[in-house]
Amino acid sequence: MANAIIIFIHVMGAAVAVGAGAFGLLFLLPQARLREKDGAPDETSLTYLLMDRLAPTMFTAILVLVFSGIYYMMENYTDQVNLRDGYYNILGVKLLFVVAAFFFSAYQTFMLKPDISNIDLQPERRQRVPEVLKKMETTGKAALAAVSLAVFVGIYLARY
Numbered sequence: 495m496a497n498a499i500i501i502f503i504h505v506m507g508a509a510v511a512v513g514a515g516a517f518g519l520l521f522l523l524p525q526a527r528l529r530e531k532d533g534a535p536d537e538t539s540l541t542y543l544l545m546d547r548l549a550p551t552m553f554t555a556i557l558v559l560v561f562s563g564i565y566y567m568m569e570n571y572t573d574q575v576n577l578r579d580g581y582y583n584i585l586g587v588k589l590l591f592v593v594a595a596f597f598f599s600a601y602q603t604f605m606l607k608p609d610i611s612n613i614d615l616q617p618e619r620r621q622r623v624p625e626v627l628k629k630m631e632t633t634g635k636a637a638l639a640a641v642s643l644a645v646f647v648g649i650y651l652a653r654y
């Protein structure tokens with residue numbers, strides 16, 4: 495039962511990370527960009543609102559994945575003598591994608607997002623908004639790609 499709950503949380507984390515990322519970056523963002531074709535996005539734009547909310551959403555989901563994944567391994571520690579050869583090689587490949595996803599998402603949430611937050615307090619940063627939003631789009635897509643690959647390797651691992 496405990497395993498089912500932990501894997502449920504793990505899979506829900508994956509669903510939120512990939513679902514929110516794909517919906518936001520591949521579906522909503524192009525629509526939001528269409529509305530801004532006359533000018534660069536500012537801090538009142540839909541693009542800004544979307545990226546401002548999406549970055550911490552994906553980061554939280556990735557944190558949930560990391561904690562639930564580590565907890566699952568700790569919970570099943572004594573079973574690890576029965577694992578097939580090569581299990582940890584596949585886990586290692588998966589963790590490379592996890593590290594990449596974590597890095598991109600953390601950079602987006604803790605470096606890029608604060609750079610264009612509270613514009614009313616520091617209006618001189620307003621001109622950086624379009625450039626930073628573009629970077630957030632790129633790092634968001636990189637995080638989404640890494641999480642999606644981690645999902646694939648995770649599913650492969652569970653059936654190995």
Ligand code: HEM
Binds near residue numbers: 504559591645648651
């Ligand atoms: C971006 C982060 C991650 C994603 C998207 C992800 C995704 C997944 C998926 C989709 C599964 C398959 C569940 C199933 O079909 O039953 C899985 C299983 C698993 N994950 Fe993750 N995971 C992530 C991070 C981690 C981390 C950080 C760890 C541990 C260090 C971890 C350890 C595991 C383990 C032990 C399993 C079960 C494998 C088995 O049944 O033998 N995951 N993961």
